[in-house]
Amino acid sequence: MSDQPQDGPGTDQVAETTTGKGVGHSLLEDAQGLAYGTLMAGFGIVILTELGLITGQTAGLAVLISYVTGWSFGLIFFVVNLPFYWLGYRRMGWRFTIKTFVAVALLSFLSNWLKTQISFDFLTPWTGAVIFGMVTGSALLALFRHGASLGGVGILALYLQEKTGFRAGWTQLGFDACLFCAALFVLPLDKVLFSLLGAVIINFVIAINHRRDWYVAT
Template sequence: MTDDTSKPHNHSLLEDVQGILFGSTMAGLGIVILTHLGLVTGQTAGLAVLISYVTGWSFGAVFFVLNLPFYWLGYSRMGLRFTIKTFIAVALLSVLTKFLATQISFDTLTPWTGAVIFGMIIGSGLLALFRHGASLGGVGILALYLQDKTGFRAGYTQLCFDACVFAAALFVLPLMSVIWSLLGALVINLVIAINHRKDWYVAT
């Protein structure tokens, strides 16, 4: 006799909606904390944050535009369902970061505490998106595409990109802000590395 509870099952539409909304909201809250402290992060979001610091443009608008070139790669590599969900998640994050910034203020938030909380919140948001077949687009999609085409490991591509983002941040932010930013990025990666395992979560 087999245990049906161990078999993968598809998420319902309602489950996908709440999962993507939760993930995008958590990511948006994390970005509000990040930008309040004047920190930066990796991946496409980090590049968008840096551009917003330098130009004064809205993070949400910059992030949305930066992701546009990657959707075709997402469709080619992951399919239409993933691409649509990712587009929705990116659009939600772009809107929510602006909205949440008008709803939340901080009297006291130290950089190291904010970096850790930011990492935890962003990590939980990304986990929710991954588990509902979505992402926040950008470099992660490119990394998977290059891995398919060239064999160059996706993780190395993302690591190289993040190194470039943090190197550029040294010309924009104080050194200690970059150090606290690295702490936040470390927490994000730990949350995902420890919790994102297919054998622990079998729904799709």
């Protein structure tokens, strides 16, 4: 699950969603955007964990830790993101940071609650990976377009890019590469490959649909 929106590998858009053109979102519009985004992301996590797959970024780290420890994904995801909010404030400002905190808190709750509301009698790994990728991609688009994210590594990557010049995309790619390598010690190879399929679809959906020149509201 990507933490930050991308036009392609290594590009930075969250802080540039506002271009000075168009009309900003109202509080109600932001609320529905965050509600939709976190609910769909939570549904994606239900699919992911039902199949025993993982994803990228801090969500993937939280899922992998939950598999190893048996602890709640929602709690782990919330805690893992805590160190990144200060960087988010420094890099993106307080509006982004507050919205991101709310999105992370909502996803932490909804991912656990939805498990009590949804069950699957039959779901093949490849179908689940594709649906997960599409649902999660649309969820992230909603969050990005309302000035929020799901925190984590994407914020750190942008901070390091600003301070050192090292491209954010490479930081994210390196983190995900390490995460999927670690997953090989926990999950069967076929599950890791299906997980990669889901991650590719997420980033494909974002790369195709998230562009500054198509959407300029905050």
